[in-house]
Amino acid sequence: PRKFKCSGIFLMFPIYVMLSLCYNSIYIFLEDDMIRKDKKTFKDGSVKTQIRVTEGYRPYPNASPKQRTVKSFGYLEDQDDPEAFWKEVNACNDSLKHKRDLRIEIPVSEMMYSENNRLLNYGYKFPESVYRILGIDTFFERYQKTSGFRGKYSLNEIFRYLVMDRILYPASKREAASRLLNYYGLNSEFDLPDIYRALDRFDLVFYDLQRFISERVGDGFGRDLRYSFYDVTNYYTEKDFADPDEKYLDRSGNLVNGPALGQKGVSKEHRLTPIVQMGLFMDGNGVPVCMDVFRGNMSDSDTLKENLDGFKKEYGIERTVVVADKGMNCSHNIDLLCSQGDGYVFSQILKGTKGKRYRKELFTPEGWQEAADGSYRWKLITEEYRGNDISFEIQNGQKVEKKNTVKRMRKVLLYWSKADAEMAEKKREEKLKKAEKSTKNNAYRIIHGKDRYIKEETVLKETGEILDEKQTIKVSTVDQEKAQKDALYDGYFAIITSELDYDAEKIRKVYHGLWRIEESFRIMKSDFNARPIYLNKREHIRSHFLICFVSLVILRLIQNGMGQDRLSVERIAEALRRANCLLERGGYVRLLDVGGKIQYEERLDRKSGKMVPGLKFSSEDQVALDYRRIQETFGTNFYYAYAKQEDFKRFLKEMELSKRA
Template sequence: MFLKKDKRPNGRIYLSIVEGYRDHETKKPKQRKVKSLGFLDDLEKEYDDPISHFSLLAKQMTEEAKNKELPLDFSFSPDETIDPSTVLRKNLGFSVLSYFYHKLRINNFFINRQRNLSIDYSLNNIFQMLVYSRVLDPCSKKSSFENMDNYFLDFNFGINDVYRALDYFNFYKDDLLLHIHEMIRMTYGRDTSNVYYDVTNYYFEIKEPDDFRKKGVSKEHRPNPVIQMGLLMDNLGLPITYKLFEGNTNDCSTLMPVLNDLKDDYSLGRIIVVADKGMNTGENIAYNILHKNGYIYSQTVRGANADLKEYVLSDEGYEEFSDGFKIKSRIITTNIWVENVSGKKVQVPIEQKQVVFYSPDYAERARYEREKAIEKAKKLINNTKNGKMLKKGSFKYIISTPVDKNTGEIYEYTDIHSIDEEKIKEEEKFDGYYAIVTSELEMPNQEILDAYRNLWRIEETFKITKSELKTRPVYLSKKEHIKAHFLTCFVSLLLLRLIQMNTDEKYTTKTLIDEMRNITGTYVDKNYYMFDYYNEIVKDLGKTVGINFSKRFMTLGEIKKIISQMKN
């Protein structure tokens, strides 16, 4: 086999690997194509020297074809040592990620953009490296670069190129997200009948805030400066888009900018925004109505008006089930507060459906959490009687407790501290009751409830970014680089969700990541690598992307062939 270079009429050179053979009938020598590679100018974006690379691959394929049926014979010296600068074990599990990366044609996106740039490194290769390492070995950009040899990757760029590329990634962020959305829509289908929205924040280990990383209400109760992220997800649990905000931005004010960014480019049609009570504001409701979209928001019960509380506690109208669950709904005219063109807050009447339900499991959980809080409150009171100064917080069920506004400490009075029994009694009435408000007046109660219950997916998504992908803390300071970091995290998350979806949701993201990490080959001898890990999950992953991971021995040429196949 050898590398063939065909010059096309347009002047471009097309590369392919061909092999010679003798025609059985004519006895004349002929050639047949073994592998199509692509145009030389495109391949130069991914390989430093495509001619040398694929000439070597053709040679390796020839050797493999000769030796395929021969038994392997390795010899080892008992005194052989390991060179500390040599990486003998390399990861091949990234090829599963590579399959979906190329399925979304992210490589084409960067290759096409780079044609107009005067840079001598591959944006596509750097982005791949950052995405694969974010999933399989999350660490700083510098460490990801230094660990590149741990993968069967043939990339050639420097650490300075990585940091320079971050500026381009940030610049192309919106275009890339739209490109990915279109590819998902065409390849897998987008179900945006319901879209799920939530907000979280990520901390930075810096002493002083700046104009982007600011002090805010940390979801992890940390004192560090944070940035906010609003994430929008489709009905299948696939992320659609995201937006970053300054750390002191209120959660409720993030929804409209995210939806605004979608504009008409995403062609979502009418959507129903499903979100928690933090998004349940007059401005957000009005925005959805004005844009002919819908909403399903949770509504606080204990903090609701008297009319809703009375409706919740009334037994009339509930549909009851054998497990104690019950549900009912009503359509009412209610007023929302919105800001008019002159900036004044005014009330606007709207029709709204209220769905309320009771869950015995939720009631039991609420009682358990309250009992813990009451026990803590009692300890606070006892500690105060003993003359101990207390830390600020957890005074929810304590009444008549003078607090120093400057220090948060309880004064040493022993005769006025008590548990607020009235507050507890009032709370107990609403244990297990939840309310949902929606614009969808005709939607069945169960369908509304099912949509709301699917919010766990986006909450789980945020947990994945923080635990598995280790999105924070962020070891970057330049604003554009921070934004690029979150872009690589978003794409990493999306690839993981696609793998989950294509393995029938059988495995957690943690399980999938662990299994891909374990698919490694150790160099033995004579260009062979030995693989020593295989199970049903790895088998499923291989079946999903068309790789046989059960082979114990593979040549470097076979491995490169697998990697190349993932790009088709």
């Protein structure tokens, strides 16, 4: 932000007191900006010149002047074209040299709780510009005109507000409505009942809006649908019991009677309350394509079957390779994909019945290849297996599935990781310690992973021999034999694929792209507070996830626009929350400092070879740097502390997201 010093009016104290009877009139003059050249000596003895554009300011009246960095341009010796470099530095300095005289009138009777003193957030304008690029406002305006909607509120304004608020201040719809007046230039001519009514309408465009956004992402930013990453997770609700059956519109628009969404199932967070499942498709660029919501007691593998057919038809995909974890790996999903001409890359269980067929290859030393440092080894095999060719017929108005047994081929990648093996060993040792304590102390009898290694034996109290049930007791012991069997699989993994032309490196690379969808789930659960779900109606729950989905798409596009040095969603949201302003008299806007968190110096981590935060403070503010990074991504450079509303609105209107992917 622009820095300033106060004029000599404070030295004219008697006159100042007289004027203050009506208004405190303060004239603010901006200090001259300047280019600083600082020599810095490095550990190797080399000396470089750091170039910065700075500006002077006084933190408070009569304080000594200080300087603050507006922009750092790096080291002069590192520049390939010094002439172009200095041209850029001088242009930045010249743009900040124009002095502006502002006259701010402050009534002495101004109260703390007043409209003029309300903090307004303008950071939401950055994601809102992506909202406009995606044409979501056009979508709702068109829907509102053609659907016979008669509400007095705007569906687009409510949806846009809920998306922006979900990105910056995720909370319940009730709490979101309480912040209606806290955004600069955002229309808020609606209330909480209007929001709940609008949620019913959002559910009616649940699939249409997702398709519309996907098309706009493809046209404006590009899609990579050669691979379709799919996963499912669940979200717990604030309910004690499952919801009763209800009537609702299915994907085809038919009214059906079936189970409600909130059902008790296998919670990924080990919750006992009803849960709701969400399945998400993501493209190769890490941008979500579409999602759907399922009842909580539906198995993970069944959600793919429910989603796949609509995903391909509605998004015009001829062939795709679905990448998913072992939760989606079942024979029916594999048969369905292969019958449609699609491919798959799934992780495979090695323990138990499903992994029995690979044990011989797993523990046979022949055929393994090893990395030079011994941290990784792999074996690639091709196997034949029996599957079913699935087709569908309409009988008596019902869609009937038909199966024909066929033989197919696939590749199996078996690999071992030293780091994963060491981690598995540590986890098992921890479980064994807890299991040992559990056999001696009932306080540890709560069911946890340790119970995997506990077994019960029936022995005679006196001699340990089994005679009669009345004379025996059950004794818990640690199952060391099972622990030893599990240790054989430490660090081993398997990936199966239908793509016979893939080598070992490509199989692993494609599968490891799945981390992005897992990160997306973490963002929705943590950064967006998508759970717990406070809503009750099916339509409201689905609209809630639709809002979270659109928020995720917008932030993913912003991250992709940043390139390789992208910021996390948490840091983007924090910087946008700190972008606040005050409306001053005379048509001016006062932009407050975007900062508040000291950055730590980075150091080189010897193990990973990456730069990581150290323990020492740097001279920079992390939030300020993040905000500058966001401005660069949107092609803007606006750092004045005071601006006319016309100039400020022009800055907000002209920002445009970079189209990098």
